[in-house]
Amino acid sequence: MKLSNSAYVRNFLLSTLIFVGVIASFNFIVDPYGLFRIVDIEGFNTLKPEFNRNLIHSKTAAIRYVKPESIILGTSRANQGYDPDHPGWGDEAPYPRFNLGTPAANIYRMYRLVQHSQSVQPLKQIIFALDFFSFNAYRANDGGIDSYVDVSYEGKPQPFAHLKGLFPAFISFDAISSSFKTIGDQDLDKVQSTYFFNGFQYKAGRAYQNRVHYLRGCARFVKSVYFPPPRRLYDFYDAQTQRDSFALFRELVSMAYTNQIDLRFAINPPHAYLMEVISRANIWDKFEEWKRALVDINEEEAARHNAEPYPIWDFSGYNSVTTQEIPDEQTLDTGDFYYHEASHFKALAGDMILDRVLDYQDSEREVPDDFGVRLTSESIEQHLAQIRADRRFYRRTHAEEVNDVKEVIEAPLKLVRRVQRGARENQNTLEESLPTED
Numbered sequence: 001m002k003l004s005n006s007a008y009v010r011n012f013l014l015s016t017l018i019f020v021g022v023i024a025s026f027n028f029i030v031d032p033y034g035l036f037r038i039v040d041i042e043g044f045n046t047l048k049p050e051f052n053r054n055l056i057h058s059k060t061a062a063i064r065y066v067k068p069e070s071i072i073l074g075t076s077r078a079n080q081g082y083d084p085d086h087p088g089w090g091d092e093a094p095y096p097r098f099n100l101g102t103p104a105a106n107i108y109r110m111y112r113l114v115q116h117s118q119s120v121q122p123l124k125q126i127i128f129a130l131d132f133f134s135f136n137a138y139r140a141n142d143g144g145i146d147s148y149v150d151v152s153y154e155g156k157p158q159p160f161a162h163l164k165g166l167f168p169a170f171i172s173f174d175a176i177s178s179s180f181k182t183i184g185d186q187d188l189d190k191v192q193s194t195y196f197f198n199g200f201q202y203k204a205g206r207a208y209q210n211r212v213h214y215l216r217g218c219a220r221f222v223k224s225v226y227f228p229p230p231r232r233l234y235d236f237y238d239a240q241t242q243r244d245s246f247a248l249f250r251e252l253v254s255m256a257y258t259n260q261i262d263l264r265f266a267i268n269p270p271h272a273y274l275m276e277v278i279s280r281a282n283i284w285d286k287f288e289e290w291k292r293a294l295v296d297i298n299e300e301e302a303a304r305h306n307a308e309p310y311p312i313w314d315f316s317g318y319n320s321v322t323t324q325e326i327p328d329e330q331t332l333d334t335g336d337f338y339y340h341e342a343s344h345f346k347a348l349a350g351d352m353i354l355d356r357v358l359d360y361q362d363s364e365r366e367v368p369d370d371f372g373v374r375l376t377s378e379s380i381e382q383h384l385a386q387i388r389a390d391r392r393f394y395r396r397t398h399a400e401e402v403n404d405v406k407e408v409i410e411a412p413l414k415l416v417r418r419v420q421r422g423a424r425e426n427q428n429t430l431e432e433s434l435p436t437e438d
Contacts, residue, residue: 024170032178033169034195035061042186049185050178051195055079055102056109057165059199060116060148064162066197067121068098073110074129076103077268077343080201081350082129088360094124094262099199102143104225106134107248109145114252116149118259119157125262127357128252132278132290133221135245137238139228205346209337210330211401215408217342218277222412226281232419234283236290250297257305264357265294269315269349269371271342272322272394276405279391281413288384295375312375313356314383318390320368321349326401 029039032050035058040046051058070093072082079101089097100113110128117123133139147164151157169175185191193203206213226234236245256263278287294312302309316322321338338349355362356372373383395402 020171023176027170027175027179030179030182032175032182033058035169037065044186045182047186047188047191047194048182049191049194050182052201053178054165056143056145056148059100059102061162062098062199063117063120066096066098068096068117069094069121069123070097070125071117071123072099072101072127072129073114074101074268075105075131075134076101077131077345078129079103080203081345081347082127082354083200083347083350084198086351086354086358088354088358097198101129104141106139106141107245108243109142110134111248111252112145112149112153114255115151115155119151122259123261126256128263128265130265130267130294132287133225135236135290136226136234137236137243137245138231138233140241203340205340206333208330209327209333211326211328211404214271214273214326214342215404218273218405219408219412221274221277221343222281222409222416226277226283227416231423232416234286246293246297250301253298253301257301257307263310265310265312266353266357267291267314267316269322269345271339272318273342273401273405275318275322275391276402277409280406280409291375291384292380295377295380299377314373314375315353315371317387318394319370321371323394
């Protein structure tokens with residue numbers, strides 16, 4: 001039978017629609033990016049190894065169906081270090097809990113994530129894992145957050161935000177590939193990294209540890225984290241964009257006091273190598289200024305709301321965890337190392353942080369006495385002085401490692417200085433070219 005042209009076109013369109021529908025249904029059911037969680041079958045799609053393909057999209061979507069009362073806020077360090085199922089929360093703690101950490105998050109993105117969560121489900125608790133680099137106003141890494149959240153910065157509803165990015169999540173070769181990977185990677189003993197329903201990133205870690213891997217991370221932090229391109233500056237205020245990190249932090253803290261949210265702060269503990277990077281890069285004064293500002297803002301907002309200041313715990317510096325010796329030779333990691341690399345600590349260390357923050361004691365886990373110091377306006381200067389003393393001691397006792405860090409960041413620091421010097425020279429030239437007033 002010979003089909004007419006119109007019948008041929010009709011059959012072609014119908015076949016295409018069926019094909020597209022099958023693909024969309026397949027991706028909807030497998031849901032590799034965790035956008036819906038309508039179908040959740042253990043051994044089939046419960047683990048989400050592809051959840052981080054667009055983590056901001058996936059986590060903002062998850063907030064809508066998890067509706068957490070408690071969130072963990074922060075960067076990738078929080079994302080893979082803080083387990084929402086830590087026993088310290090207990091049966092009476094706010095629930096559901098969700099890890100809302102996203103990689104390289106700046107303070108603006110975190111503030112917007114809190115607004116989003118609060119609009120979906122009033123929060124009862126926030127564990128805020130703080131990182132120094134998140135407060136660099138020159139670090140414009142918002143990740144397009146404004147288009148994914150349900151409210152504008154001014155608090156107005158954004159009713160179509162949930163539609164953002166849905167089409168490629170249904171109909172794309174990437175989605176098909178991610179769906180098959182999701183189905184194939186459901187054995188936790190065989191995957192390197194995946195995501196649980198509570199937003200926590202599981203990482204198996206490296207089979208071997210060696211210093212070179214940590215040192216590479218130090219160089220990367222100079223080039224792209226502490227001094228991001230194009231201007232390669234670090235400060236808490238950017239006059240060009242008028243981004244004020246401390247003002248955003250104050251807004252977030254004020255919001256918590258206003259809504260009577262149980263907010264607890266933990267300053268994350270990168271390895272001591274990154275403390276050396278901060279020092280060698282001449283931003284140590286900024287590092288201390290940052291901690292003082294956190295304490296001041298927290299206490300000022302507490303007084304303004306007639307409340308007790310929220311607890312701020314500092315786990316950074318040179319303590320028993322952060323100064324763990326990293327072998328020069330490749331060494332089998334039998335589970336005793338606290339870090340994946342210089343920046344990201346394992347849940348092994350994250351559990352100890354939560355022990356402190358949640359005032360929990362585990363009979364099988366002892367938290368070192370020097371890991372975690374409560375910061376107040378009365379204690380902070382002594383604490384900062386102690387860290388400086390610890391730094392001097394570390395340099396005497398770990399001279400080889402300190403020298404390795406110094407050598408590996410030398411070239412990226414020269415790049416940073418060159419860009420900064422060029423910017424200053426251009427600014428001077430511009431000012432000299434301007435007409436002077438009589």
